[in-house]
Amino acid sequence: MKDVLLLNQDGNPLTLWPLSTITWQQAIKALYLDKVTVLRSYDDWICHSQHLALAVPSVVMMAHYHYQKGTVNFTRRNIFLRDRFHCQYCERHFSADHLTIDHVIPKSRGG
Structure with missing residues (x-):
């Protein structure tokens, strides 16, 4: 739509x-x-x-002015927009359906 x-x-x-x-x-x-x-x-x-x-x-x-806050919401979509839908590992372009949010260093190892 x-x-x-x-x-x-x-x-x-x-x-x-x-x-x-x-x-x-x-x-x-x-x-x-x-x-x-x-x-x-x-x-x-x-x-x-x-x-x-x-x-x-x-x-x-x-109809009325909406004042903006100075921070950006931490959402999956905003992360993908920030990174321009590029994988941070291989630097290739993907659609939002094929991207995931991962840590370079796993949380279990202090990442």
Whole structure:
């Protein structure tokens, strides 16, 4: 599925790496809770409900400014993004499904 670009109130992405995106379902929910404003929508994708047809947003802007903390969350995805999906042992490129998080020196040996 296509993701929706999430911008802060000043028009900048919340994060640059990874780029701040949300699912289209989260974008529609935030729209109805008045948390975001739609800047652009997909031309060829309309979401239908029983009483409403809505163009799925492609870019949304937050209604209130979101202040960023100075640290990055320690997640598997962020580690792979940091390393650009390259294995730290053989330095070859892999997809996220084929990469694992390992220690060069096992924990049992003080790593």
